Amino acid sequence: MVVMTLTDMSATERSAEHAGTEAADALTLGRQVRERRIRLGLKLEQLAEAIDRAPSQVSAIENGKREPSLPVLRALAQALDCTVDELLASEAPSERAALEISVERAQRGPVFQSLGIPAIRVSKATHDDTLRAVLGLHQEVERLHRERAATPEEARRANTELRAEMRVRGNYFAELEREAAALLESVGHDGVDVGPVSQLAIAGIAQKLGFTLHYVNDLPHSTRSVIDRRNGRIYLGESLPSRDARAPILRALASIVCRHEEPRSYGEFLRQRVEANYLAGAVLLPERATVERLREAKAQRQISMEDLRDAFGVSYEMAAHRFTNLATEHLDLPVHFMKAHESGMLIKAYENDGVRFPSDALGNLEGAAVCRNWTARTVFSQSDRFNPWYQYTDMSAGGTYWCTSRVEKAKEGQYSVSVGVPFDSVKWFRGRDTPHRTRSFCPDERCCRRASDALTRKWSAAAWPEAATPTSLLAALPTGTFPGVDAHEVYGFLESYEGNRG
Numbered sequence: 272m273v274v275m276t277l278t279d280m281s282a283t284e285r286s287a288e289h290a291g292t293e294a295a296d297a298l299t300l301g302r303q304v305r306e307r308r309i310r311l312g313l314k315l316e317q318l319a320e321a322i323d324r325a326p327s328q329v330s331a332i333e334n335g336k337r338e339p340s341l342p343v344l345r346a347l348a349q350a351l352d353c354t355v356d357e358l359l360a361s362e363a364p365s366e367r368a369a370l371e372i373s374v375e376r377a378q379r380g381p382v383f384q385s386l387g388i389p390a391i392r393v394s395k396a397t398h399d400d401t402l403r404a405v406l407g408l409h410q411e412v413e414r415l416h417r418e419r420a421a422t423p424e425e426a427r428r429a430n431t432e433l434r435a436e437m438r439v440r441g442n443y444f445a446e447l448e449r450e451a452a453a454l455l456e457s458v459g460h461d462g463v464d465v466g467p468v469s470q471l472a473i474a475g476i477a478q479k480l481g482f483t484l485h486y487v488n489d490l491p492h493s494t495r496s497v498i499d500r501r502n503g504r505i506y507l508g509e510s511l512p513s514r515d516a517r518a519p520i521l522r523a524l525a526s527i528v529c530r531h532e533e534p535r536s537y538g539e540f541l542r543q544r545v546e547a548n549y550l551a552g553a554v555l556l557p558e559r560a561t562v563e564r565l566r567e568a569k570a571q572r573q574i575s576m577e578d579l580r581d582a583f584g585v586s587y588e589m590a591a592h593r594f595t596n597l598a599t600e601h602l603d604l605p606v607h608f609m610k611a612h613e614s615g616m617l618i619k620a621y622e623n624d625g626v627r628f629p630s631d632a633l634g635n636l637e638g639a640a641v642c643r644n645w646t647a648r649t650v651f652s653q654s655d656r657f658n659p660w661y662q663y664t665d666m667s668a669g670g671t672y673w674c675t676s677r678v679e680k681a682k683e684g685q686y687s688v689s690v691g692v693p694f695d696s697v698k699w700f701r702g703r704d705t706p707h708r709t710r711s712f713c714p715d716e717r718c719c720r721r722a723s724d725a726l727t728r729k730w731s732a733a734a735w736p737e738a739a740t741p742t743s744l745l746a747a748l749p750t751g752t753f754p755g756v757d758a759h760e761v762y763g764f765l766e767s768y769e770g771n772r773g
Contacts (some may be wrong), residue, residue: 298335301366305333315712322346374402377409427635428544429538438623441599451553462557467584473517491760496523507525521551556583562601575701610646613685643719644709646674647689661702667712673697
């Protein structure tokens with residue numbers, strides 16, 4: 272082994288060494304050596320003799336099975352009448368070499384090796400079509416592996432990672448706030464005046480981005496909207512109320528504004544969903560106007576999700592989401608947000624105030640059972656659905672939290688949407704004087720999950736219920752580029768409207 276100091280190397284060689292570690296790999300280097308040798312009319316044995324190495328060593332270098340040391344690189348460069356930098360170029364020397372490298376790299380990867388089939392020997396006699404077929408088959412196998420890996424466990428892991436990032440950022444995305452402000456400015460909205468952003472303004476934003484809006488009665492059942500990027504069209508369902516159409520339009524446009532590409536993983540798919548929802552909220556509840564209103568409400572100790580909803584003409588859920596975007600960044604308030612199904616299942620959750628959401632052993636929240644004593648559950652038992660439900664909950668560990676909650680309907684049933692803060696922050700909110708208070712000992716089963724001893728003795732031997740197990744609990748996530756979307760249906764839909772310019 273030859274040991275060299277930096278002073279022994281020229282600046283070019285140091286640059287080449289760095290490039291070798293960062294850009295080029297053994298396969299690309301090997302093809303560079305082979306192509307230059309053949310171009311000079313040298314046989315393998317002649318090159319080996321020129322650099323004082325065995326032919327088998329040169330063959331291993333050319334096949335990408337051995338990385339040469341710096342002295343060998345120097346010798347190769349001199350014998351091949353080139354520089355070390357040229358040997359370490361990151362690009363393949365030819366289209367054929369690039370194809371060979373791709374096939375070799377694929378065959379050495381874990382997916383190919385897991386198949387247990389022998390690799391083909393790539394030589395100059397191997398036809399290009401054969402190499403393309405092998406590479407195409409490998410790419411399809413990789414795609415199928417990625418789809419099979421998209422299990423509910425992967426989705427929960429991706430959710431957990433994304434939620435951790437949102438917590439660090441205080442659920443505030445400055446870059447999306449700037450994009451939203453620019454969109455509003457493009458249609459003459461200064462983002463200062465409080466009031467609903469009009470449907471006309473949203474249509475104007477779409478037009479500025481090069482899109483027209485089209486309401487149809489045959490929108491694919493698996494979609495909320497469909498963008499035709501080729502013809503600059505956004506399709507929405509005819510049954511959508513005009514005011515509520517603003518958010519779907521903005522979510523559709525988010526893919527353009529945020530420069531989304533086809534998601535390569537479920538985690539990327541989830542991130543795009545978060546960005547689309549965030550951008551829609553940031554346009555419909557502009558940062559400057561919303562923060563100004565929230566600061567006034569804080570000064571009066573009257574912060575209310577209902578006021579945000581009514582002032583900007585959005586859903587309660589969007590108002591609650593938007594509050595979590597801005598509360599920590601601009602009001603110095605730690606918060607948590609929950610969306611729970613009437614069955615008690617946690618659907619969405621965010622916190623940076625230390626509240627301990629229900630979770631499994633790996634920290635995954637989605638699908639966990641919410642304590643029956645939490646505001647997100649007790650709100651379902653209230654007969655008054657016109658006024659918000661306020662409640663304090665004393666936790667067995669973590670102090671006391673205050674929450675405000677409402678029930679909203681969806682096609683899957685009823686959901687509660689809740690926003691809460693630690694006891695020290697409740698002084699800024701309307702509803703802090705509520706008399707409603709509960710205690711929660713979850714995850715201790717004695718809190719709300721275990722029946723009384725009397726009922727257990729009476730019914731434990733007689734009851735035999737059949738669980739209504741959701742199919743999604745057992746099945747893998749929907750496959751495809753956009754999980755849950757029927758690509759055949761979408762492409763057929765776009766084809767049917769291709770010639771219709773009306």
